[in-house]
Ligand code: ATP
């Protein structure tokens with residue numbers, strides 16, 4: 319929360335958020351310190367500081383799903399992909415689950431989901447346990463649950479997804495929301511050679527070290543290193559992501575990212591410029607956005623409604639464009655919004671996006687980052703483009719409060735709360751204008767049918783409050799200054 323007074327009344331210096339970066343973490347190694355003052359100045363942008371580390375979401379993968387043709391294979395193999403039915407019941411009198419797998423019982427015990435919450439919605443508890451388990455430790459496929467005491471239903475509803483798209487990955491918020499890919503995955507749907515062949519048809523011929531000069535490292539992501547460089551021919555400053563393919567457990571995601579970026583050009587999308595393959599090294603050249611990510615701005619400064627409206631409008635334009643092209647982004651959050659120094663707002667990170675066809679316009683793969691996930695994703699229902707709208711609503715809350723709801727909750731409880739609480743409540747709703755609250759409610763509508771779509775929300779009166787994008791520049795500068803000061 320911005321706690322330094324009413325930001326609207328205090329031009330010209332943009333208010334700096336006083337209470338960002340306060341969360342220490344519960345798990346050791348990824349721990350992000352709250353005390354920055356003693357740290358040396360890092361040479362690359364420091365990872366986001368405000369998150370608890372939730373290791374359970376790393377290396378996540380959805381439970382294995384075989385293609386039909388695999389199922390038809392005649393050889394007999396070890397039963398590594400068997401389906402297993404488990405019977406879980408709930409005794410409403412004692413408030414205890416019966417027949418619950420030991421692993422789940424353990425998770426539940428440490429989840430901080432209270433007994434009364436469990437009693438209130440045992441089905442949601444099972445939904446999120448199933449979700450949680452499958453993202454973290456997918457080993458078994460829980461097909462259906464039948465009764466022992468009260469009957470609880472956990473039908474597996476994701477068999478419609480064997481379409482060659484990479485399996486879902488849950489990006490952990492912690493490790494700077496790195497889109498961790500699964501290391502346990504046994505086999506890729508395309509062989510490495512097929513992937514390299516496919517890449518060779520996509521990339522340009524030439525040596526990126528000759529076409530671009532003055533490489534300077536600016537960041538490190540899960541999949542590779544990002545540099546700025548100068549295009550020798552045009553003098554244009556670009557961002558280049560260098561990805562060592564040998565180290566990539568999920569090469570399909572990278573192809574996905576390149577194909578989407580290459581085909582979908584829009585002023586609100588970080589535009590793809592070129593790509594090269596040098597041995598095992600893939601170079602993806604894209605436009606450079608010097609303003610950093612929206613995360614820096616939401617954690618370090620206080621945005622006013624007119625600035626929030628401007629960012630929401632720009633993001634909605636990108637989403638409307640993507641959705642019109644049958645693409646769901648699936649990982650909308652402030653980390654994936656990059657800013658230009660002029661205040662331009664662009665979506666990035668298309669590794670997770672899904673192409674939907676009219677025949678198959680709903681998906682049930684779990685992708686994204688838990689705190690931004692729509693309820694229908696958490697409870698593993700089929701979902702469509704409106705999951706991005708929900709996530710945009712959560713991102714709007716980040717712009718108000720500096721972080722998404724439930725960030726301090728035990729992750730399993732956070733999932734339970736997303737599944738059961740409905741539209742999350744704001745810390746200080748009375749501080750927001752009615753038109754902004756209405757906009758949030760339209761994005762964060764539980765009922766997907768009633769939730770606004772991109773086109774519709776672009777007409778929302780809240781967006782009329784938007785200031786020019788140049789009003790974001792002072793925030794970007796203030797965030798950079800604050801980050802410099804805190805290191
Ligand atoms: P992932 O590998 O899952 O995408 P990530 O988003 O942390 O993880 P990258 O996308 O590789 O990592 O980005 C690393 C850093 O470089 C981030 O801080 C990001 O904001 C920055 N960055 C990436 N692309 C650009 C760009 N086009 N312009 C400016 N900065 C960028």
Ligand code: MG
Pocket residue numbers: 539666667
């Ligand atoms: Mg990224």
